[in-house]
Amino acid sequence: MRPNPVLLTVALTAALQAQSPFQPATPPPSPVPVLASYPDTPAGKLLREIKEHSGVVARVEYLADMIGPRLTGSEPLRRAQAWAMAEAKALGAVNVHEEAYDFGLAWTRGTDSARLLTQNGLRFRVDQLAWSPATKGPVQGELLLVDARNLEELQAFKGRLKGRILLRSNPDDKRPPLGRRGGGDMAAFQAEQTAMTQFLIDEGALATLSMSGRKNGLSFTTAGPGRDPKKPALPAAYVPQEPYRMLLRQVARQEPVRLELSLGGAFSAKPVQAHNVVAEIKGTDKANEVVIVGGHLDSWDLGTGATDNATGSAVCLEVLRALQATGLQPRRTLRIILWSGEEQGLLGSRAYVEAHKAELDAIQAVLVHDMGTGMVKGFELQGRENCRGLMAQAIAPLNDLGVRELPLRTMNGTDHAAYDRAGVPAFAAIQESVDYFEGTHHSQMDFPDHVRPDQLIQGAQAMAVTAWELLNMEGRLPHGIVARTPAPPAPAAAKP
Ligand SMILES: [Zn+2]
Structure with a gap:
């Protein structure tokens, strides 16, 4: 029996589309209705x-x-x-x-930059998470994927974080999702986030990078934890999907990937x-x-x-x-x-x-x-x-x-x-x-x-x-x- 070539092509296309993180462009918006006349009201x-x-x-x-x-x-x-x-x-x-x-x-946002010191030497877009602290000038560190989702998972990285720049998103994570954040308790969730950040600081990590949720080179920003000066915070930035996935592939080769990173945001006095x-x-x-x-x-x-x-x-x-x-x-x-x-x-x-x-x-x-x-x-x-x-x-x-x-x-x-x-x-x-x-x-x-x-x-x-x-x-x-x-x-x- 020979496979039907048309069906095979359809199945292949569907499989490729399912794998691609890049969805087709959004459909055009509904047209605005045109009023025939305006009532005298x-x-x-x-x-x-x-x-x-x-x-x-x-x-x-x-x-x-x-x-x-x-x-x-x-x-x-x-x-x-x-x-x-x-x-x-x-x-x-x-x-x-x-x-x-x-x-x-x-x-206030400063100048942000990232440049690979190994592999292909690419410079790529990074955008500092607003209200996160700046790096101390350009810092250089080896990348490490740290896709821990809670404090317990993070503690498994003890002793390996010093001088590292961390990749904190893993879009290819196949693990079953964890239960609701903090069991649905927002205060418990936030306390755990704070403890995780403190652990990263204590272990000597330099900065964290997360993947932008947007497609096609789009970056993203939101507020970091530094809005509250009493909370611990690390320099943090978003990276668009394409360069972020490149970093993941480079790290997956088990060779050292070194990055120079500069995040320049500043707080008011x-x-x-x-x-x-x-x-x-x-x-x-x-x-x-x-x-x-x-x-x-x-x-x-x-x-x-x-x-x-x-x-x-x-x-x-x-x-x-x-x-x-x-x-x-x-x-x-x-x-x-x-x-x-x-x-x-x-x-x-x-x-x-x-x-x-x-x-x-x-x-x-x-x-x-x-x-x-x-x-x-x-x-x-x-x-x-x-x-x-x-x-x-x-x-x-x-x-x-x-x-x-x-x-x-x-x-x-x-x-x-x-x-x-x-x-x-x-x-x-x-x-x-x-x-x-x-x-x-x-x-x-x-x-x-x-x-x-x-x-x-x-x-x-x-x-x-x-x-x-x-x-x-x-x-x-x-x-x-x-x-x-x-x-x-x-x-x-x-x-x-
Ligand atoms: Zn708005």
């Missing part, structure tokens, strides 16, 4: 105004190109905040101000304050009640933070612009908030909730835009079934624009979560993913080139009209803390 006026005169893409470009990356605690973020306040005032907002909170040490920007359009007969529309103005610093989250920040300003241009007066007060510290753990929104505990009852709802450029398809209800009726009413004028989804699902990865946990109806927009989690999110590719104007303009329309309906409806969204079983730790990619 406030919602219709807002839709038309934003479609015909949107300033949202221009503001993303300004933030990204002229101000650039906006790490919390940095001078560029302070410039972005000054700019946003000036824009809000020019767009007719009142009560424009900043609210400060204690942030901790600021951190003293703790700094961080700030949230607030701007309002006052309501009329229900002015004491508030609808908050927000996004975070801070960003990571490998790209220019165009889709994370200049897009959401620009959408907030566009909501102000559309109200001013149409002359519409809301019954409740519209409050725009541009948070900071989102990327270090929703610090700005948490600080706001803490500082305004006594006023949370006056908030009708919080709406957040933080998933990049993609069009808005609805809002996560966070388990608030009792909000479904009024939320459905709020998005009804947007149904033909593709805004229809109100799943009960809970999303915790952005600033609405701080309000949600305090009992306030607070919802993140569900957005078309475009190439957010596969591409721009926290990577060096986060530039305005990846902004899709039609998708983002629809997002601004969706946020403006949903806010408008919530500002003006007779009913109030019910408050209350939603009882939830603790969520399993989110995969890294699920956090905007």
